[in-house]
Amino acid sequence: MSSLPPPRRSQGELRRENAATQLPEILVAVCSRLPEERLTAWQEVLRQSDGPDDPLLDQFTNAQFASGLARQLVEVTRAWRADAPELTGAALELAVAAVRAIPRPSPVQPVISGPIGPATQARLTGGVVLEVIRSARSSLLIATFAAHGVVDGVEEVRKAVGRGVTVDLLLEESTGASAAFTRLPDEVRVWHRHSAGTGVLHAKLIAADRHTALLGSANLTDRALSDNIELGVVLRGTEAVGPLVDHFRWLTSPGSGVMSRV
Template identity: 55%
Template sequence: MSGSIPAPRGAGHSPRLPRLLAALHDRLPKDRAIEWARVLDQASGPADPVLTRFATTQVAAGLAEQLDTVIRVWSAECANLPGSALSLALASMSETARPIPPQPVVSGPVSPAVPARLTSGIALDVIRSASVSLLIASFAARGAETVISEIADAAHRGVRIDLLLEETTHAADAFSTLPNDVQIWHRIPHSGVIHAKLIAADRHTAVLGSANLTDRALTDNIELGVVVRDPTVVGPLVDHFRWLISPQAAIMRRSDR
């Protein structure tokens, strides 16, 4: 098959290269996908040194290994195909609206086993993507100054912000510097606690998992989560938390700060 364009999926032998490019596109934010397309466009083929040099600059967990897999499969399936063809395929995916599957998010040690984003980075990305509302839930909060700074920036650009925080852990103390229009919610005294960990931007993107908004949880602890970019999933999730803080539910109360 060397030198040929990969056959369509389902047409006899199904090549891996199209699937690998699709997985790569699904992982990368749009600006990073554009950067990757630009680098691929410069490559004459899978052996071009520009690709190995680019791989050494990739610091996200497993991303260099993902590129190495693309190069190896590219070489095995269609070595004569120029990088401009792969670049065009990647750019075309960025211009075509399609559902993005949930992606893993991790804290702590990283490995090439799962192509995952780091919790600290994806939390900032999700907060930055909010233009109307930001809903955050956490059991504990300490430090996390970069996250708090991004929340403050969101408040300054007019985003409605609701923080659902566990009162017994004094999580609200970490957000004392935020503007007064940022609303903090505690659960009305009950046997249960707020244990959910969620950051939801508008109704389109959410990261949920095990990590609290603490320095250790965002970086050093072994934590696991997913980022969801599907409004059909994120919307009802936001609606549920909006119901929790509604007066008629009588479950949460606004903190006087």
């Protein structure tokens, strides 16, 4: 006896099923990308929202300047509307909180300067520089070939010193990089390479403690953080960041003969 074929599902049912599989993935992607303070702000907006058509969601989305982020937030709203429009924002906020509570490895985040496409999922260098500096609680290590015109960045370094962070600046003096930091407190340790027997310091690194690092092509200059075509990555976790910090600590150690304190 032949079995009856399964009943055909409507297009609406198929769309809802597809959205049900998409929404969790989209939530995880957004939570993995947003920094902690912006995730908290997004949760507050969700908590105040009545549903996927609440204008508060559009206001928050339109205020995001990171490349591709607004598109991801729009995808969340679309999947929410298609799958469970009866859910309140508070209910979706609980889902976001659950995602944040699950320990998971942080993905490498691309960071760019210069022209960006509407679908590019990367963060902007200037904002990431400030975020990494602000995240330092005990130590901050900055290496750059050139530096000028980064008033906001220098101010964040000054604030880091004020909250007790030990700051080391490894600078290429042939470019006059140290001039950008002359107004910082005396507690900041500035290092230059020895002129004899070593190549130029061309590395660009900002490492907060041993948990977060920005590694890329951009110098700490106004053009490199905004106009130039630059590329970098944000690394998180001691397994990835620790060896980078250890290498630069060795460069400044007396036994290396590479860097000396000014």
